[in-house]
Amino acid sequence: MNIIITGASRGIGRETAKIFAANKENLIIVISRNKDKLHNLMIECRDKGAGKIIPLVFDLENIKENEKKIYDFVIGHMKSVDILINNAGFLQKTLFTETSNDTAERTFNINFFAPAQLINLLLPLMGKEKRSHVLNISSMGAVQGSAKFPGLAYYSASKAAIANLTECLAEEYKEHNTAFNCLALGSANTEMFNEAFPGYKAAVSAQEMADLISDFAVNGQKYFNGKIIPVSVNTP
Numbered sequence: 298m299n300i301i302i303t304g305a306s307r308g309i310g311r312e313t314a315k316i317f318a319a320n321k322e323n324l325i326i327v328i329s330r331n332k333d334k335l336h337n338l339m340i341e342c343r344d345k346g347a348g349k350i351i352p353l354v355f356d357l358e359n360i361k362e363n364e365k366k367i368y369d370f371v372i373g374h375m376k377s378v379d380i381l382i383n384n385a386g387f388l389q390k391t392l393f394t395e396t397s398n399d400t401a402e403r404t405f406n407i408n409f410f411a412p413a414q415l416i417n418l419l420l421p422l423m424g425k426e427k428r429s430h431v432l433n434i435s436s437m438g439a440v441q442g443s444a445k446f447p448g449l450a451y452y453s454a455s456k457a458a459i460a461n462l463t464e465c466l467a468e469e470y471k472e473h474n475t476a477f478n479c480l481a482l483g484s485a486n487t488e489m490f491n492e493a494f495p496g497y498k499a500a501v502s503a504q505e506m507a508d509l510i511s512d513f514a515v516n517g518q519k520y521f522n523g524k525i526i527p528v529s530v531n532t533p
């Protein structure tokens with residue numbers, strides 16, 4: 298399968314890329330700003346002799362000005378895209394009135410506008426030969442009625458926006474051979490989680506969350522479209 302994962306330099310994205318790379322039939326473009334970490338991931342997976350990892354070192358905040366560059370990179374490596382996982386995320390914990398405009402904009406740029414623009418860019422390459430899957434990674438904080446935490450207002454609102462977009466696109470592109478789903482994750486032990494909730498230990502590891510995400514990305518499009526699915530065993 299041809300797979301694109303954003304935010305694969307660490308945490309859940311990196312573990313998800315490793316799972317896909319265990320299958321030698323997979324070609325995986327991994328995106329983040331960190332060249333060294335993506336390179337190490339590529340080498341680690343290559344040494345295991347399985348699926349191929351292709352790093353794309355890129356700041357998703359700059360996607361609007363670089364659409365052609367990304368599109369050309371993707372079609373240079375794969376003629377179609379079977380799975381797009383919008384996993385990259387940005388969380389800066391600050392109370393609402395203390396959040397700078399820059400932080401508020403960055404939060405929405407990375408968590409909402411970048412995935413939206415990536416979908417827009419890559420949709421023409423999806424659903425051609427077989428049913429494709431756009432999987433957006435949101436948060437439990439985005440789910441109506443879920444527990445909320447101080448300092449996460451912009452983050453949760455941006456994650457609610459990408460969850461809502463998922464439902465809208467499933468309707469707008471229901472004739473397109475592509476499913477749009479959203480996993481609203483609860484806590485998983487990653488650097489992001491540890492920075493947001495110091496001292497807490499999540500019940501789920503990054504690898505366990507990646508097991509679910511990779512399985513759902515491959516099989517979920519058969520059974521779900523336009524769904525926002527909470528994935529949570531504890532709070533936070």
Ligand SMILES: NC(=O)c1ccc[n+]([C@@H]2O[C@H](COP(=O)([O-])OP(=O)(O)OC[C@H]3O[C@@H](n4cnc5c(N)ncnc54)[C@H](OP(=O)(O)O)[C@@H]3O)[C@@H](O)[C@H]2O)c1
Binds near residue numbers: 434482
């Ligand atoms: N862990 C949790 O408990 C939890 C709970 C709910 C939802 N989530 C969501 O799950 C996803 C993965 O979370 P995580 O905990 O694994 O996060 P993480 O460890 O902080 O990893 C975030 C990834 O996003 C990438 N990224 C951030 N800004 C970027 C940018 N401007 N351009 C390109 N890549 C960028 C980072 O790469 P570089 O820094 O190398 O660019 C990194 O690979 C996120 O969307 C997060 O919001 C996580």
